[in-house]
Amino acid sequence: MQDLPRPVPRGDRDTAPFWEAQREHRLTFQRCSNCNEVRYPVGPMCPECRSFEFEWIESSGRGTVYSFTVVRHQTHPAFAVPYTVALVEMEEGPRLIAELKGDGAASPEIGTAVKVEWVDHPKQPLPVFVPDQEQS
Amino acid sequence: MTIRNKAAIVGIGQTEFSKNSGRSTHRMALEAILGALDDAGLEPAEIDGMVKMGANDDVFEIDLLRSLGLDNLRFFAEIPHGGGAACGTIAGAVAAVTAGMADVVVTFRALNERSERRFGESTVGGGIGGWMQYNMPHGLVTPAQWIAMYAQRYLHEYGHTTEEFGRVSVLTRKHAATNPHAMMYERPVTLEEHQSSRWITEPLRLLDCCLDTDGACATVVVSAEKAKSLKGTPAYIAAAAQGTGTRSEMMTSYQRKNIARLEEAETTGKELYRVAEIEPKDIDVAEIYDHFTPMVLMALEAYGFAKPGEAPKLFQNGALELDGEMPLNTHGGHLGEGYLHGFGHIVEGVRQIRGTAVNQASNVKTCLVTSGTGVPTSGIILSQEAY
Ligand SMILES: [Zn+2]
Numbered sequence: 243m244q245d246l247p248r249p250v251p252r253g254d255r256d257t258a259p260f261w262e263a264q265r266e267h268r269l270t271f272q273r274c275s276n277c278n279e280v281r282y283p284v285g286p287m288c289p290e291c292r293s294f295e296f297e298w299i300e301s302s303g304r305g306t307v308y309s310f311t312v313v314r315h316q317t318h319p320a321f322a323v324p325y326t327v328a329l330v331e332m333e334e335g336p337r338l339i340a341e342l343k344g345d346g347a348a349s350p351e352i353g354t355a356v357k358v359e360w361v362d363h364p365k366q367p368l369p370v371f372v373p374d375q376e377q378s
Numbered sequence: 379m380t381i382r383n384k385a386a387i388v389g390i391g392q393t394e395f396s397k398n399s400g401r402s403t404h405r406m407a408l409e410a411i412l413g414a415l416d417d418a419g420l421e422p423a424e425i426d427g428m429v430k431m432g433a434n435d436d437v438f439e440i441d442l443l444r445s446l447g448l449d450n451l452r453f454f455a456e457i458p459h460g461g462g463a464a465c466g467t468i469a470g471a472v473a474a475v476t477a478g479m480a481d482v483v484v485t486f487r488a489l490n491e492r493s494e495r496r497f498g499e500s501t502v503g504g505g506i507g508g509w510m511q512y513n514m515p516h517g518l519v520t521p522a523q524w525i526a527m528y529a530q531r532y533l534h535e536y537g538h539t540t541e542e543f544g545r546v547s548v549l550t551r552k553h554a555a556t557n558p559h560a561m562m563y564e565r566p567v568t569l570e571e572h573q574s575s576r577w578i579t580e581p582l583r584l585l586d587c588c589l590d591t592d593g594a595c596a597t598v599v600v601s602a603e604k605a606k607s608l609k610g611t612p613a614y615i616a617a618a619a620q621g622t623g624t625r626s627e628m629m630t631s632y633q634r635k636n637i638a639r640l641e642e643a644e645t646t647g648k649e650l651y652r653v654a655e656i657e658p659k660d661i662d663v664a665e666i667y668d669h670f671t672p673m674v675l676m677a678l679e680a681y682g683f684a685k686p687g688e689a690p691k692l693f694q695n696g697a698l699e700l701d702g703e704m705p706l707n708t709h710g711g712h713l714g715e716g717y718l719h720g721f722g723h724i725v726e727g728v729r730q731i732r733g734t735a736v737n738q739a740s741n742v743k744t745c746l747v748t749s750g751t752g753v754p755t756s757g758i759i760l761s762q763e764a765y
Contacts, residue, residue: 249514252505261511282633283512309534309637311526313517314577321517329527329632337632340516352534368515 282336303358305332344372383764386612389418389598395716399592406594407488419609427453427480453480461750464720469618471599488594529672536687544572545693546671554714588712595721616761617653621646643680658682665723
């Protein structure tokens with residue numbers, strides 16, 4: 243666990259529930275109550291049908307690596323290099339940024355199946371991705 | 379009705395580019411503006427409009443108004459989204475002078491980005507809002523890291539290697555090497571040097587990233603009618619446009635269908651060509667925003683000079699060399715001359731149109747200048763004649 247100050251999400255009247263759910267280790271997305279479109283990042287209106295009505299759904303936590311970077315030049319004291327950040331395309335559609343951990347994290351491949359695990363940082367628990375043996 | 383050739387850049391000014399200017403951005407902005415006014419043959423008191431770039435700038439038009447002793451600005455505006463704003467300041471100036479809301483509009487950028495506030499450094503601590511709340515807590519905290527996601531996907535989509543990024547670096551540094559104003563004057567690099575430079579954030583190496591620079595640039599924009607009476611050789615603005623893409627964020631538009639393409643550059647390009655009534659093949663020289671090498675490849679594709687994934691060929695076949703079909707970043711760009719967030723590209727575009735650049739391309743009648751990519755962006759097409 244890292245004790246150095248990571249940037250933490252401030253949360254606003256739209257996004258606070260997204261971050262509150264993550265404090266309970268639940269990855270959630272909004273789903274439009276009118277047309278069922280899953281939307282992310284969090285926002286007040288469905289861009290497909292312009293409805294304000296939505297519900298929170300829980301993600302399966304599974305996805306595949308869509309892109310990634312292995313950070314090797316340190317610019318922030320909370321993030322010791324090297325580390326890998328992946329852009330993961332989730333089963334529900336949204337692409338999520340999170341650290342990639344576990345086997346192969348130093349030289350990932352696009353298309354790799356991954357699943358969510360949780361890291362309890364002091365102020366805000368965050369999802370990370372690890373290889374998903376079941377899916378691949 | 380369009381704005382085609384209804385306005386012109388009649389003056390350009392520039393300080394030296396360095397690692398440490400030794401003076402304030404406020405002072406450098408004034409130096410660049412006085413240079414641009416002198417170039418145009420205008421007096422400071424004639425300024426009645428200003429357009430500035432938004433992010434990471436602490437010089438405001440009211441600071442300049444006070445220093446220049448101006449009584450009133452009839453028009454002032456600030457264009458958002460970092461480097462995407464550079465040509466947007468020209469677009470704003472064109473809108474003002476063609477609508478009669480101002481007669482003499484100054485645009486500028488002044489930075490002590492190397493000696494004071496480095497753009498590539500991340501902010502420590504604090505609560506994060508907006509689109510960055512989804513990225514920064516996970517360690518994606520700098521422009522290079524945000525852009526790396528696009529770059530990695532570009533390599534994947536088209537099966538390229540990082541050598542293709544390296545060729546952008548080599549060509550740009552070659553042009554900087556013969557530009558005495560460039561921070562990398564007489565310092566060309568080879569493809570081998572690119573490939574052996576250290577990783578910053580894979581797939582980006584040190585030589586894929588632009589320089590941090592101290593310096594300032596300014597332009598003066600007036601109507602084409604007024605330009606006729608001034609001593610400065612006008613670069614007519616055949617088109618000026620801003621553009622966005624689907625699901626736009628600043629640097630992290632990762633939800634759009636394909637992140638190996640630059641939607642905002644595609645939309646900006648379409649609008650520029652529509653307004654200028656020309657096609658990509660009619661562009662004689664191009665000054666393309668080069669904060670990171672992969673984005674130059676994607677921008678060349680977005681502005682119609684190559685099919686998706688095929689921009690690397692332009693570097694392999696010499697098309698972008700000074701004696702090629704369409705010379706690219708003739709001043710040495712952000713990678714070699716210095717990083718004034720796209721303003722050096724505008725100033726160089728004007729010089730190419732005037733025929734006064736140190737690396738002058740031959741027979742230049744039109745020049746495309748583009749601004750930051752991976753963000754809502756902007757571009758201009760400059761023309762020697764008001765056709
Ligand atoms: Zn809907």
